[in-house]
Every structure is written in C-alpha cells, then in structure tokens.
Amino acid sequence: MIRARAARALPPTLLLCALLGAWELYVQASQTSAFVLPAPHSVAAALWDNAGLLAGNLAPTAIEVGLGIAAALVLGFVLAVGVHLSPLLRRAVYPLAVGSQAVPIAVIAPLLVFWWGFGIVPKLAVIVLICFFPVLVTTVDGLMASDPEQLKLLRTLDASRWQAFRFAELPAALPAAISGARIALTIAVIGAYIAESQTATTSGHPGLGREINADLTALQTPRAYAAAFVLFAFAIACFYSLALAERWLAPWAAHPRERGAGA
Amino acid sequence: MATELQSRAQPSPLPAAAAGGIVVENVSRAYRGSRGEAVPALADVSVRAARGELVAVVGPSGCGKTTLLELVCRLQSPDSGWIASAPAALMAQRDMLLPWFDAVENAALALRIAGHPRSRARERASALFGELGLEGFQRARPSELSGGMRQRVAFLRTLLSGKEVLCLDEPFGALDAITRGEMQQWLARALQREPRTVLLVTHDVEEAALLADRLVVLSGRPGRVTAELEADIPRPRSATDAAVLALRQRALRSLALSARAEGALA
Numbered sequence: 001m002i003r004a005r006a007a008r009a010l011p012p013t014l015l016l017c018a019l020l021g022a023w024e025l026y027v028q029a030s031q032t033s034a035f036v037l038p039a040p041h042s043v044a045a046a047l048w049d050n051a052g053l054l055a056g057n058l059a060p061t062a063i064e065v066g067l068g069i070a071a072a073l074v075l076g077f078v079l080a081v082g083v084h085l086s087p088l089l090r091r092a093v094y095p096l097a098v099g100s101q102a103v104p105i106a107v108i109a110p111l112l113v114f115w116w117g118f119g120i121v122p123k124l125a126v127i128v129l130i131c132f133f134p135v136l137v138t139t140v141d142g143l144m145a146s147d148p149e150q151l152k153l154l155r156t157l158d159a160s161r162w163q164a165f166r167f168a169e170l171p172a173a174l175p176a177a178i179s180g181a182r183i184a185l186t187i188a189v190i191g192a193y194i195a196e197s198q199t200a201t202t203s204g205h206p207g208l209g210r211e212i213n214a215d216l217t218a219l220q221t222p223r224a225y226a227a228a229f230v231l232f233a234f235a236i237a238c239f240y241s242l243a244l245a246e247r248w249l250a251p252w253a254a255h256p257r258e259r260g261a262g263a
Numbered sequence: 264m265a266t267e268l269q270s271r272a273q274p275s276p277l278p279a280a281a282a283g284g285i286v287v288e289n290v291s292r293a294y295r296g297s298r299g300e301a302v303p304a305l306a307d308v309s310v311r312a313a314r315g316e317l318v319a320v321v322g323p324s325g326c327g328k329t330t331l332l333e334l335v336c337r338l339q340s341p342d343s344g345w346i347a348s349a350p351a352a353l354m355a356q357r358d359m360l361l362p363w364f365d366a367v368e369n370a371a372l373a374l375r376i377a378g379h380p381r382s383r384a385r386e387r388a389s390a391l392f393g394e395l396g397l398e399g400f401q402r403a404r405p406s407e408l409s410g411g412m413r414q415r416v417a418f419l420r421t422l423l424s425g426k427e428v429l430c431l432d433e434p435f436g437a438l439d440a441i442t443r444g445e446m447q448q449w450l451a452r453a454l455q456r457e458p459r460t461v462l463l464v465t466h467d468v469e470e471a472a473l474l475a476d477r478l479v480v481l482s483g484r485p486g487r488v489t490a491e492l493e494a495d496i497p498r499p500r501s502a503t504d505a506a507v508l509a510l511r512q513r514a515l516r517s518l519a520l521s522a523r524a525e526g527a528l529a
Contacts, residue, residue, distance in 0.1 A: 155371045156336050156353040171363035252362045
C-alpha cells in the first residue's frame with residue numbers, strides 16, 4: 001500500500017526535480033539577476049526563513065478560497081439547475097454568465113470595496129465571479145447529457161419532473177459537475193490572488209496575494225517566489241482532495257461508463 | 264409529466280372496450296427520415312388484448328414492434344387511429360438500469376416514484392429477488408451484474424410498477440437459452456398467480472407460442488397485421504407440447520408467407 005503510493009508519487013517528484021534542476025542551471029549559466037529570476041535554492045531559503053510569515057498569510061487566502069469556492073459551487077449549481085429546468089432562464093442567464101467572465105476585475109473592484117469595505121466579502125465576490133462559471137457550464141452540459149431512454153423509462157413509471165431530475169438527471173450530471181468543481185477550485189487560488197491584489201485589506205496578515213505584490217514592489221523577489229510556491233502547493237492539495245470527494249459522491253463514475261447492456 | 268401525457272391523448276371512443284386491456288384500432292405511425300421524407304413504421308394496425316390476456320406480437324426486425332409498444336405506453340402519439348389502454352408499464356430492450364443505484368433500488372424504482380418510503384420499497388423488491396435467482400445480489404451495482412441478471416432486475420422493476428398492462432419488448436432477448444427458458448416459465452407462473460394484460464413483442468416464435476393466448480403476426484416495414492393465431496393451449500405448457508409445436512409451425516408459416524408477399528411487391 002505504502003509502496004504503491006510511493007511509486008505513484010515518483011513520476012511527479014522526478015519531473016519537479018528535473019524542472020528545478022534546469023531552472024537552477026539556467027540561472028547560474030545566464031547570470032540572471034535575482035530580482036528578475038531568483039534561483040531555486042534562494043527561493044527555498046526564503047521559504048525556510050519566512051515560514052511563519054507565509055503560513056500566517058496562507059491562512060486568510062485559504063479561508064477566501066474555501067468560502068469563495070463553496071459559494072461559487074452553490075451559485076454555479078443552482079444556476080445550472082435553473083437554466084436546465086427553464087428555457088426562459090437559459091436564454092436570459094446564459095449570455096450574461098458568459099459575458100461576466102470578460103469583466104476585468106479592476107473595473108468593479110472599487111465598487112465592491114465601496115459596498116463591503118476592506119474585509120473578506122469583496123474578495124469572496126471576486127472569487128465567486130471567476131469560479132461559478134466552470135461549474136455552471138459543466139453542470140448544464142451534464143444535465144443535458146442524461147440518457148433520453150432513461151427519462152422515457154421514468155415517464156412510463158409516472159415520475160414527476162422533479163423525480164426524473166432526482167433519480168436520473170442529477171446523478172447523471174454529478175461527475176461532470178464535480179469536474180467543473182475541480183476546475184473552479186484550481187482557478188479559485190489564482191482568483192484569490194486577483195481578489196487580494198484588487199481590493200485593499202487592513203488586517204495584519206493580508207494574504208499570500210498581497211504578500212507577493214508587496215515583495216515584488218520591495219524587490220524581495222525570492223520571497224515572492226516562495227509565496228507563489230505556497231499557492232502552487234495549495235492548489236495541488238485542493239485539486240486532489242476534491243478527487244477524493246468525487247470517489248465518495250459519485251462512485252459509479254469511477255467504474256467504466258455504464259451504457260446499459262443488451263440489445 | 265404523466266398527467267400531461269394523459270391529457271394529450273385523444274378522447275378515445277373505445278375506453279369501455281379497453282377496461283383493463285388494450286385496444287389499438289387502425290393505427291398508423293410514420294417517422295421523419297433524414298431528408299424529411301415520411302418513413303412509415305406502422306400501417307393500419309389493429310390489436311386487441313382483453314384484460315388478463317397475453318398477446319404476443321411477432322415479426323421481422325424493423326416491423327414497428329417497438330413503436331407499437333411505445334404508442335400503447337403513450338410515449339408516442341399515433342398519426343391516425345385510436346389507442347386505449349389501461350395504465351401500461353414498458354420493459355424496453357435495453358435494461359435501462361440506473362448505474363448510480365444498486366439492484367434493489369433499481370427494482371424498487373416504481374415504488375419510490377409512487378411515494379413509498381425507501382426502506383419499505385427496498386424490502387418489497389428484495390423479497391422477490393430469490394424467486395428470480397438474484398438472491399445475494401441486492402446490493403450489487405448494475406455494472407457488477409451479468410446481462411441476464413440485469414434483464415431480470417429490469418423485469419422486476421416493470422412488475423413492481425403495479426400497472427395493469429405490461430409492455431415487454433424482447434424481455435428475454437439478451438439471455439442464454441437456459442436462463443431464457445427458466446424466465447419464460449417464471450413469467451407464466453407469475454401471470455397465473457397475478458394476472459396482468461401483457462403485450463409481448465418478440466422475434467422468438469417459440470417464446471410466443473409458449474406464453475401467448477394469441478399471436479399477432481406483423482409484416483416487415485411498414486408493419487401490418489398479416490395473421491392472428493389463437494393459442495388455445497392449456498397451461499402449464501412446455502416447448503415440446505404437440506400443440507405448442509403446431510402453433511409455432513403455423514406462426515412461422517405466416518411469417519414466411521408475409522415475407523414472400525413482400526418479396527412479390529418489391
């Protein structure tokens with residue numbers, strides 16, 4: 001068991017080592033300034049020296065990502081169900097949802113701060129705006145893709161619209177919705193960076209995004225890289241914890257796809 | 264959704280005749296082909312099944328057998344003609360088990376839809392598993408069952424719908440010969456115990472002769488009724504009974520005749 005797990009961790013570890021090695025060599029060979037591209041060893045040193053500071057800044061960012069993604073999942077899912085059940089809502093909401101993805105956050109950031117101040121709420125709003133979309137699109141597609149023959153069967157058994165949704169469409173859409181959630185969760189991390197960059201904060205630990213921007217301005221490039229590395233690792237951890245959730249929520253999706261046997 | 268379908272069905276002049284049974288009168292149905300042309304599936308078909316009667320519909324593939332069943336189950340409307348039927352449950356060719364439910368949950372689907380509490384519905388369905396040779400597979404997912412087992416779970420689901428009319432579309436087509444024989448005997452016994460009106464579509468003439476009170480022979484596309492054979496044979500029947508064999512011969516002859524007639528037309 002442990003051996004198998006170690007064997008699975010080997011390829012990404014090797015790839016990471018190779019990339020870090022190439023990076024180190026490149027920096028040494030090209031004499032690139034540490035302000036532009038710090039070498040991996042100096043990033044590692046910055047990580048070690050600033051572990052407390054980075055951990056302190058990871059906390060608010062992780063909370064933003066956690067709450068933001070939760071709200072985005074709920075919003076994306078509820079909108080998807082609404083869009084699926086109501087053609088009117090589909091025509092009304094879908095184009096606007098697509099358009100919302102093109103709105104530069106900087107345009108609306110002052111408004112968000114004006115409404116909700118320097119706390120976590122405007123940051124959550126930014127993350128939700130960025131992350132609800134993949135959930136919406138994948139869930140709508142998943143709901144549309146349910147087997148028409150299954151719906152026919154439910155009709156002959158006198159299932160109501162709600163029962164057809166509950167017994168067939170919803171479980172059929174769940175794997176797609178979870179895929180959407182995985183995409184959303186991954187971009188939620190960069191969403192948190194954007195949110196922190198665009199909306200001011202007054203608290204002592206402003207989050208990793210703020211930290212990165214402050215370090216870059218102060219020419220503390222290795223520490224900015226170290227903070228970025230923390231975001232990198234955090235995104236990976238989020239992604240795989242959701243994969244575990246999928247195994248629990250939709251175990252049938254882990255098997256080869258069911259399409260009904262016989263003819 | 265069901266009520267909406269009911270109300271869309273035409274006001275039939277034949278509801279009294281259908282009480283507990285099926286009346287299909289002069290029904291035609293065509294599909295739109297890929298180039299928009301009308302492709303007739305059924306032409307002027309009339310079939311009746313009295314309450315508690317098992318009518319087998321046999322015919323070559325593509326004769327509109329599935330269309331006939333979907334019309335009776337109100338999944339489609341006829342282009343012309345009348346259909347009246349007591350509430351009907353359909354067992355389609357594909358088993359249509361829901362992969363996210365275990366076997367019992369699939370079998371109990373109609374009970375859940377009817378609003379029975381989950382534990383009671385599962386109990387009732389589970390009690391019938393032994394009789395169908397499914398004991399011990401209650402909690403198996405559909406992907407873990409053999410084709411024959413899946414078919415039996417689908418069959419159980421249809422029975423548990425509690426509808427007076429059962430529309431069976433090649434119900435045992437995917438089974439091996441031995442299991443098929445067992446299932447046919449089981450169906451005959453189950454219907455004797457708890458009579459239902461059954462419209463059985465099959466291309467297995469022997470199965471039709473073994474189970475049916477009456478055989479309706481359809482021609483190839485578009486389906487037309489070319490013969491109706493009474494099967495006045497006492498039960499229990501066996502595939503080796505002289506009367507069953509004779510009926511099988513007559514049905515095969517009707518099928519061959521209609522095929523030859525088509526050949527002459529073409």
